Amino acid sequence: MERAILHVDMDAFYASVEQRDDPRLRGKAVAVGGASRRGVVCAASYEARPFGVRSAMPMARALRLCPQLIVVPPDFAKYSAVSDQVFEIFHSFTPEVEGLSLDEAFLDVTRSQALLGTPRAQAEGIKARIRQRTQLTASVGIAEVKFAAKIASELSKPDGLLEVPRGQVREFLAPLPASRLWGVGPRTDEQLQRLGLRKVGDVARADPAYLEAQLGSMGPWLHDLANGIDPRAVEPDVEAKSIGAEETFDDDLEGEELLPFIHEQALRVGARLRRAGMQARSVHLKIKYADFRVVTRQETLPLPTDDSAEIFHVAVRLLGKVEAYPVRLTGVHAGDLHTGAPQLGLFDAERKKRERLNRSLDAIAEKFGTDAVLPADLVQARKK
Numbered sequence: 001m002e003r004a005i006l007h008v009d010m011d012a013f014y015a016s017v018e019q020r021d022d023p024r025l026r027g028k029a030v031a032v033g034g035a036s037r038r039g040v041v042c043a044a045s046y047e048a049r050p051f052g053v054r055s056a057m058p059m060a061r062a063l064r065l066c067p068q069l070i071v072v073p074p075d076f077a078k079y080s081a082v083s084d085q086v087f088e089i090f091h092s093f094t095p096e097v098e099g100l101s102l103d104e105a106f107l108d109v110t111r112s113q114a115l116l117g118t119p120r121a122q123a124e125g126i127k128a129r130i131r132q133r134t135q136l137t138a139s140v141g142i143a144e145v146k147f148a149a150k151i152a153s154e155l156s157k158p159d160g161l162l163e164v165p166r167g168q169v170r171e172f173l174a175p176l177p178a179s180r181l182w183g184v185g186p187r188t189d190e191q192l193q194r195l196g197l198r199k200v201g202d203v204a205r206a207d208p209a210y211l212e213a214q215l216g217s218m219g220p221w222l223h224d225l226a227n228g229i230d231p232r233a234v235e236p237d238v239e240a241k242s243i244g245a246e247e248t249f250d251d252d253l254e255g256e257e258l259l260p261f262i263h264e265q266a267l268r269v270g271a272r273l274r275r276a277g278m279q280a281r282s283v284h285l286k287i288k289y290a291d292f293r294v295v296t297r298q299e300t301l302p303l304p305t306d307d308s309a310e311i312f313h314v315a316v317r318l319l320g321k322v323e324a325y326p327v328r329l330t331g332v333h334a335g336d337l338h339t340g341a342p343q344l345g346l347f348d349a350e351r352k353k354r355e356r357l358n359r360s361l362d363a364i365a366e367k368f369g370t371d372a373v374l375p376a377d378l379v380q381a382r383k384k
Contacts, residue, residue: 001110001111001113002110002144002166003108003110003144003145004108004109004110004113004119004142004144005106005107005108005109005110005142005143005144005145005146005149005234006106006107006109006119006122006123006126006140006141006142006149007104007105007106007107007140007141007143007146007149007150007152007153008090008104008105008107008123008126008138008139008140008153009103009104009138009139009140009153009154009157010086010103010104010130010136010137010138011046011136011137011138011139011157011158011159012043012044012045012046012158013043013079013082013102013103013136014032014042014043014074014079015030015031015032015043015044015045015046015048015072016045016136016137017075017078017079017082017136018030018032018072018075019045020134020135020136021078025045025070025072027047028045028047028068028070029044029045029047029048029051029053029066029068029069029070030044030045030047030048030069030070030071030072031043031044031045031048031053031059031062031069031070031071031072032044032071032072032073032074033059033071033072033073033074033260034059034073034257034260039058039059039060039071039257040056040057040058040059040251040253040257040260040261041053041054041055041056041057041058041059041062042055042074042260042261042264043055044062046158048062048066048069051065051066051069052065052066053065053066053069054250055249055250056247056249056250056251056253056261057250057251058251058257059071061251074260074264076263076264076267079102079103079264079267080102080267080271080308082134082136083102083103083268083271084271084275085133085134086103086130086134086138087099087105087271087275089126089129089130089133090105090107090126091275092129093107093109093112093116093122093125093126094107094108094109094111094112095236096108096109096111096234096236097234097236098234098235098236099268099271099272099275100245101245101247101268102264102267102268102271106146106149106150106234107126107234108233108234109122119142119163120142120161120163123140123142123161123163124161126138126140127140127159127161137158137159138159139153139154139156139157139158139159139160139161140152140153140156140160140161140162141153141154141155141156141161141162141163141164142161142162142163142164143163143164143169143172144164144166144167144169145169145228145229145230145231145232146230146232146234147182147225147228147230148164148169148172148173148228148230149164151172151173151176151180152164152172169228170204170226170227170228172228173200173201173204173225173226173228174199174200174201174204175199175200175201176199176200177198177199177200178192178193178197178198178199178200178202178203178226179192180200181200181203181222181225181226182225183218183221183222184222185248187292188215188218191214191215195214200226201226203222203223203226204223204226204227206223208220208223211223236276241335241337242280242284242333242334242335242337243269243272243273243276243278243280243333243334243337244265244269244284244286244331244332244333244334245264245265245266245268245269245272245331245332245333246265246286246329246330246331246332247261247264247265247329247330247331248288248328248329249261249327249328249329252290252326252327252328253326253327254324254325254326254327255324258319258327258330259316261330262285262312262315262316262319262330262332263312265315265330265331265332266308266309266311266312266315266332267308267312268332269308269311269332269333269334270306270307270308270309270311271308273306273334273337274306277339278306278337278338278339279304279305279306279337279338279339280301280304280305280306280311280334280335280336280337280338281300281301281303281304281335281336281337281338282298282299282300282301282334282335282336283298283299283301283311283314283315283318283332283333283334283335284296284297284298284318284331284332284333284334284335285297285298285315285318285319285322285330285331285332285333286329286330286331286332286333287319287322287327287329287330287331288327288328288329288330289323289325289326289327289328290325290326290327290328291325292328295322295323297318297321297322298318298335299314299317299318300336301314304336304338311332311334312332315332
């Protein structure tokens with residue numbers, strides 16, 4: 001049976017959750033993020049985007065572009081609880097779910113077609129269940145390869161569904177800008193432009209040896225992608241050797257500006273660990289600087305964990321061990337994975353309490369509301 005992959009991406013997730021929960025924000029330009037001069041935009045509503053407001057933009061610049069912008073502080077505990085509801089829906093269709101973030105995942109629905117219908121029927125079912133359960137919308141792309149599925153979901157936003165006809169991935173990609181190819185940032189795009197390779201189709205038709213000579217090892221990889229060749233499988237968390245979350249920023253950030261993004265990445269990693277029934281013995285922080293240097297730092301934990309708060313605190317410690325310099329990407333990864341709970345010692349009552357809290361958070365939030373329980377670090381952040 002030929003592969004069928006969905007890429008499901010919630011629409012303006014953080015901002016949409018805030019607009020859902022506060023009717024006064026609906027139809028307004030909303031940015032989720034820090035309101036201080038040094039704050040950054042974590043997410044922008046669709047009403048804010050025509051003004052040029054986008055994720056990772058300094059909040060001061062966003063407010064200059066859109067003076068009527070309403071700034072809402074992030075509530076990562078709430079977003080994590082909604083994310084868990086969405087991922088429960090994903091797993092009700094297929095066990096082959098690869099979470100990319102709190103609001104985005106690849107699903108391989110190849111094997112579930114006999115039971116649940118065509119890929120399109122499953123995509124429509126997922127969208128309907130998400131809307132019914134969360135009152136939010138998602139966009140879905142369908143293709144035989146991951147890269148094309150992701151592009152399709154992006155092109156269908158908001159609240160859309162786009163299926164790439166089987167066998168036509170190359171034709172679907174050809175007219176798109178070459179900057180759409182995975183791994184093509186501003187610097188690589190400049191190189192492609194100088195080579196006269198402006199469209200994905202131009203890259204597809206180029207000689208792979210020539211691309212390798214001009215771009216190094218990335219050249220053949222881009223040639224394959226442009227031709228619709230992407231053999232990567234959807235990798236469920238339970239099969240992964242490590243679980244991580246990364247984000248590339250449109251504008252370089254540094255210092256405390258990085259903390260909301262590292263926090264959100266730690267929450268994503270913790271949630272994915274718990275969904276997979278796994279715990280990590282090490283935490284890794286990845287930093288890519290504005291000059292494209294990449295550094296990593298890691299810390300081995302005394303006991304395996306799936307606690308998002310612990311992962312975040314370790315990541316912050318690791319951030320203090322790297323050079324202070326403008327950053328274009330951060331990533332938090334959990335490694336040395338183990339299944340099942342660790343052996344707890346005589347003095348681990350607090351750890352046991354946090355594990356019970358993490359595992360009951362979803363049920364409590366669903367019954368009493370998402371503000372009923374907050375991680376301690378978020379409570380302290382709100383007091384500032």
